[in-house]
């Protein structure tokens with residue numbers, strides 16, 4: 001259920017007028033009108049003002065603001081302020097303060113200072129949300145609910161007594177009897193057998209490594225506790241306002257490890273995501289695209305909302321670089337290209353005090369005679385012209401397997417190499433596809449993937465038997481699967497699948513691994529062509545292993561290193577499809593190897609475009625975003641340029657740093673569809 005209002009692409013951001021004198025509200029409303037702001041998120045951190053003492057609710061100040069915004073035609077995404085429990089509440093219930101894995105109880109003075117499992121916090125949450133919901137249920141300005149703020153960041157796991165009590169309940173519910181738990185956790189290792197539920201603690205900091213299955217379950221449990229805290233609020237709001245969508249903003253799909261967003265997305269009426277650039281990375285627009293694609297994917301392909309990004313610099317990175325001219329526009333339109341129906345910022349007006357006073361806002365400290373504000377106003381105009389994009393879908397032929405459980409498990413302690421990390425391979429494959437102008441979806445390994453020409457599994461260390469079967473079926477019925485090293489190794493309890501690695505994928509890949517040979521820090525090995533023997537082709541790093549073929553054939557072999565002469569890149573034709581396996585991390589050769597798989601599967605890519613041009617199709621709109629410093633000519637474009645109304649039939653030139661959106665003519669789309677093999 002997407003919010004019905006505002007129409008078109010929603011534009012605006014978090015708005016915190018409670019930090020300003022009343023007259024600034026008037027100025028802000030005028031500025032919102034000037035920029036064409038249509039939606040603001042209100043009340044996110046205002047619990048202390050909404051309930052100054054237990055049970056006394058004061059919404060008058062907020063009524064005034066909401067009425068004023070409504071009169072100006074600005075819709076409200078009303079937040080429940082549970083990410084900022086007030087001082088009086090924490091003082092009365094100090095037991096709600098979260099405890100870290102190291103045993104440190106955090107103090108009041110930041111935010112997210114209550115444990116999602118604490119009974120007093122849940123009770124206070126329910127009271128407040130009911131009062132808020134009852135007060136605003138019929139207010140015409142309120143178009144949706146925004147629960148809490150960024151569950152999981154920074155508070156992922158809590159180790160307080162309430163958490164431990166809830167954890168034991170969760171374990172009883174999950175395992176039913178202790179024998180099953182002991183078995184699942186492999187407690188015969190290091191003599192950890194439990195004989196009573198009360199003996200089980202949270203996996204606190206330890207002088208050695210804690211049982212990995214216990215830690216993995218604690219990650220599941222902790223995420224579930226936050227979800228329960230969300231659901232408590234959502235259910236109250238749904239009861240009071242069944243016509244309004246309820247959401248919570250994800251703390252960056254790709255950058256918040258602790259939340260399993262496949263699970264979360266099912267609980268939301270509309271997916272909302274925050275994304276902040278890692279400012280110093282020159283190609284940070286690729287991370288942005290990945291975050292947006294993952295948001296769309298967890299939303300099941302439906303339009304989602306960009307709930308927060310920044311107009312300029314953030315304040316929490318080592319060096320907070322301001323956005324360069326045009327960068328905020330490129331960022332915003334890239335989110336829209338990849339499925340967002342909103343462009344919202346943190347925050348409307350930059351704060352003068354508090355922890356985030358050096359964070360940019362749509363209205364900067366410098367005021368409206370600034371490049372920043374002019375860009376904001378221009379973006380508002382752009383988005384009005386893009387209203388027709390709303391609701392349309394992005395189609396992808398290639399999918400990347402992304403599973404948070406595998407992320408958690410892979411990054412526990414004592415793996416064969418510190419160079420193994422979930423994001424490392426994921427980013428490497430995503431980046432190659434991005435630079436090849438191939439739009440991708442992300443999928444859970446158990447999902448229906450039959451519609452994709454190619455599925456890539458870069459970091460599927462944890463793979464259940466059921467998911468492995470799903471991948472097997474996909475290949476047998478004609479799919480192309482590319483698996484990267486250290487995948488299919490363990491089951492849902494971090495227990496190695498029986499027999500040689502990769503236990504879950506041996507048959508599918510037509511091979512087994514006799515021994516891992518992780519490389520030294522700067523060591524590289526060469527890959528040589530498997531068919532024309534002896535020709536050194538490219539370097540690879542991080543990983544080598546002894547692959548034994550059992551049905552697959554070698555497409556490349558290791559030319560040097562511990563596995564010289566043995567397979568490094570293999571293919572296994574199985575049923576109507578093919579399973580490929582890459583046993584190392586190529587340094588420059590990944591585009592070539594991945595290209596072989598894409599070609600084999602008939603995934604066409606536009607030729608001759610620089611890898612700084614972002615090209616995405618959403619519905620009948622073609623987005624061309626030039627991240628480079630030279631103009632780019634894109635051939636064969638037929639349609640109308642949305643921003644200047646110019647009709648094109650042939651090449652379109654996108655200026656350096658610019659964005660062009662073409663509403664394609666019907667014929668072009670049909671031709672494109674029939675041209676696709």
Ligand code: GAL
Pocket residue numbers: 149150251274276308314315346356359
């Ligand atoms: C987000 C958060 C916002 C604001 C922003 C600053 O993570 O949800 O409230 O703190 O970061 O970049």
